[in-house]
Amino acid sequence: MTPKPESIAIRGAGVVGLWQALTLARAGHAVTLYERSSTPFAEACSSYAGAMLAPRCEEESADPLIRELGLRGIDLWRQTYPGTTANGSLVVALPRDRVLLDRFARMTSRFERLDASGLAALEPDLAERFAAGLYYPDEAHVPPEAALAFLLDQARCAGVALHLGEAAKPASTDIIVDCRGLAAKHDLPTLRGVRGERIVVRSREVALARPVRLLHPRFPLYVVPWGNSRYMIGATLIESEEVGPISVRSTLELLNAAYALDPAFAEAEILSIGAAARPAFPDNRPRIIAGPRYIYVNGLYRHGFLLAPVMAELVAGYIATGAQDPEVFVADPAQR
Numbered sequence: 288m289t290p291k292p293e294s295i296a297i298r299g300a301g302v303v304g305l306w307q308a309l310t311l312a313r314a315g316h317a318v319t320l321y322e323r324s325s326t327p328f329a330e331a332c333s334s335y336a337g338a339m340l341a342p343r344c345e346e347e348s349a350d351p352l353i354r355e356l357g358l359r360g361i362d363l364w365r366q367t368y369p370g371t372t373a374n375g376s377l378v379v380a381l382p383r384d385r386v387l388l389d390r391f392a393r394m395t396s397r398f399e400r401l402d403a404s405g406l407a408a409l410e411p412d413l414a415e416r417f418a419a420g421l422y423y424p425d426e427a428h429v430p431p432e433a434a435l436a437f438l439l440d441q442a443r444c445a446g447v448a449l450h451l452g453e454a455a456k457p458a459s460t461d462i463i464v465d466c467r468g469l470a471a472k473h474d475l476p477t478l479r480g481v482r483g484e485r486i487v488v489r490s491r492e493v494a495l496a497r498p499v500r501l502l503h504p505r506f507p508l509y510v511v512p513w514g515n516s517r518y519m520i521g522a523t524l525i526e527s528e529e530v531g532p533i534s535v536r537s538t539l540e541l542l543n544a545a546y547a548l549d550p551a552f553a554e555a556e557i558l559s560i561g562a563a564a565r566p567a568f569p570d571n572r573p574r575i576i577a578g579p580r581y582i583y584v585n586g587l588y589r590h591g592f593l594l595a596p597v598m599a600e601l602v603a604g605y606i607a608t609g610a611q612d613p614e615v616f617v618a619d620p621a622q623r
C-alpha cells in the first residue's frame with residue numbers, strides 16, 4: 288500500500304537533515320527544509336567530517352549497532368552518490384607499536400592482514416616505513432563538501448523546498464523532523480558535544496587511495512583522501528562543546544603524526560585548520576525520538592555520514608507504517 292503523502296518540515300540541513308529531506312521527498316512526501324544559516328553548511332558540524340564510512344574500524348570502540356547500521360549506510364551511499372569511493376581502508380602502526388595493531392585486530396572483524404608487500408601493493412607510499420597493516424575491504428569514504436552539495440541538489444530535484452536563514456519552528460505541517468544537531472540541546476538535555484579537530488592539506492607528493500589510520504600510543508591519527516590532492520588529517524576526541532580555534536599543540540601533534548605516516552606531508556600546503564563539536568548522547572548511540580508529529584534524529588556522534596542514510600530510511604518507514612526499530616527509536620522522554 289502506498290503511504291499517505293504528508294507535508295513534512297525538516298529543521299537543519301546538515302548531513303542528517305539532507306538525507307531526511309531527500310529520502311522523504313523521494314518517498315512522495317511534500318518536504319520543506321529549513322536551515323538557520325543563510326549559507327548552506329556554514330554552521331554544520333557536517334562540514335568538518337572526514338566522511339569515512341568505516342563500520343568495521345569503528346568496531347574498535349563503538350557499540351555493535353554502529354556496524355550493523357553502518358553496513359546498510361554504505362549501501363545507501365553507493366546507490367545514491369556516484370562520488371562514493373569504495374576502496375576499503377587501512378590501519379597501520381610503526382613496527383615498535385605492533386601490539387596496537389594486534390589489539391585493533393582483536394576488536395574488529397572482516398579485515399585482511401597485510402605484510403610489507405601487501406601494503407606496497409595497496410599504498411606504495413607506506414611500504415618503506417610500515418611492515419604490517421590491516422585492510423578493511425568493505426569500507427568506503429566520500430568527499431564531504433561535494434557529497435553535501437550533491438545531496439542538497441538532489442533534494443531540490445526531488446521537489447524539496449529549501450528555506451535558508453530560517454530558524455523558527457515551522458507552524459503548519461503534518462510532521463516536523465528535527466535534525467538540528469547540537470542546537471537541539473535545549474530539548475534533548477543529555478545531548479553533548481564532542482570536539483574534533485582537523486587540518487586539510489593539499490599535496491601532490493602524497494598518493495593515498497583510501498583512508499589510513501595510524502595507531503600510536505599518544506598521537507593516533509587518520510588521513511582521508513578527498514580527491515584533487517586534498518587530504519584531511521584528523522585525530523581528536525575531546526569531551527568539550529568548545530568550537531573555538533585549535534591550539535598550537537594540537538596542530539603540531541596532528542602534523543607530526545601525519546609526517547610519521549608519510550614524510551611527503553612535509554611539503555603539503557595547509558588549506559584549513561578547524562574544529563567542531565559532534566552531537567552525542569551519553570552512550571554515543573544515535574537516537575530517533577518519535578512523537579506523533581515531532582521526530583528528533585540526533586546523536587550521530589562520529590558516525591553522522593555513515594548513519595544518516597539509514598536514519599532517513601528508518602524515519603520514512605516509521606511515517607509509512609509506524610515501524611520502530613527498538614535499537615534506535617526511543618520513547619522514554621527521560622532518555623532525551
Ligand SMILES: Cc1cc2nc3c(=O)[nH]c(=O)nc-3n(C[C@H](O)[C@H](O)[C@H](O)COP(=O)(O)OP(=O)(O)OC[C@H]3O[C@@H](n4cnc5c(N)ncnc54)[C@H](O)[C@@H]3O)c2cc1C
Nearest residue numbers: 299301303323332333336337338339468483590591592593
Ligand atoms: C572532526 C570531525 C570528523 C568527523 N569524521 C566523521 C567521519 O569520518 N565519518 C562520519 O560518519 N562522521 C564523522 N564525523 C561526525 C559527523 O560530522 C557528525 O555526526 C554529523 O555532522 C552530525 O550531523 P547533523 O546533521 O546531526 O548536525 P550538523 O551537521 O551540525 O547539522 C545541523 C544543522 O542544523 C542547523 N540548525 C541549527 N539550529 C537550527 C534551527 N533552529 N533551524 C534550522 N536549522 C538549524 C545548523 O545550522 C546545521 O546546519 C566527524 C565530525 C568531526 C567534527
